[in-house]
Amino acid sequence: MTEITAASKKKDTSILGKNPVLLVIDVQHDFMDSDGAVPCPATSVSGPQEVIQNVHRLVNAAKISKIPTIFTREIHRPSMIDMGRxxxxxxxxxxxxxxxxxxxxxGLGADKLEENQYLVPKRRYSAFIGTDLTFLLNAFKADTLVLTGAATNVCVHYTGADAHQYDYRIKVVEEATAGTSPEAHNAALQALEYLQHGALVHMDEVVEAMKAFKRPKE
Known part of the structure; x- marks a missing residue:
């Protein structure tokens, strides 16, 4: 990123809101492997492996603070009948x-979910389309979605845009996303920041906010 950087932002003490949910979007082999079908080498850090490490840090921090974590997983039938356009x-x-x-x-734990961890399969770019994501978010009374994953310019972008239109606050962890090209990665981050000022956040500030998080009493 050049025009908008998370590191340059004034720290938001209410970054997680009252009821945050961590979304780990499609951190899958077809996107994170260099020989995957749709590799995502473009990151704001050293590469996809560091993105995976950062996602792992966030998953652990969320688990300790009992913040719900939702893993999304894009999957299609071998016949591709459900692939649409x-x-x-x-x-x-x-x-x-x-x-x-x-x-x-x-290593992220999606194969052995623990308390407050959930898996949402999906067929489309947005995690809101044709899934039970909204049922889970309603049950959590979620107000803030922390977005991570791949591709920044595809599934992260469209999930974030839909979250915005459903009136959730979005926080996109720049160092925990990976895009298909530097231009597409940066453009998607700027597009999400355009939707909500302060949407882009820095890895360390999110981890610290998670460590300090206390859910308000009802």
Whole structure:
């Protein structure tokens, strides 16, 4: 990022709101591996591996503070009957069931969910389309969604845009996202910041906010 940087922002002491939820969006082999179907090498850090490490830090911090974590997983039938218009652009077929592609990266805990952790399969870029995400968010009384994952310019962007239109506060952890190209990654981050001033946040401030988080008494 050049024009808008999370590090340059004044610290927001209410960054997580009253009822935050961490969204780990499609941190899967087809996006995070260099030989994946839709690799996402463009990051604001050293590369996808550091993004995965940062996501892991956030998952751990959320677990300690009992902040709900939702892993989303894009997955399609091998016949691709449920892929819709996803192949009309630059993307090849991806995240086909019974392949390694849709598997969430090992070590994040999505294969063995713990308390306050949930998995939401999805067929479209936005995690809101055709899923039970809104049911979970309503149950949590969520007001703030902390966005991480891939691709910054695709599923993170469209999930963030829909969250905005559903009136959630969005916080996009810049160092915990990966895009398909530097230009697309940066443009998506700026587009989300355009929707909500203060949407872009810095990794360390989010971890510290999670450590200090105390859910308000009802």
């Amino acid at each position: 996803e192949l009309d652009g630059d993307e090849p077929r991806h995240c086909l069931d019974e392949t390694k592609g849709p598997v969430i990266m090992e």
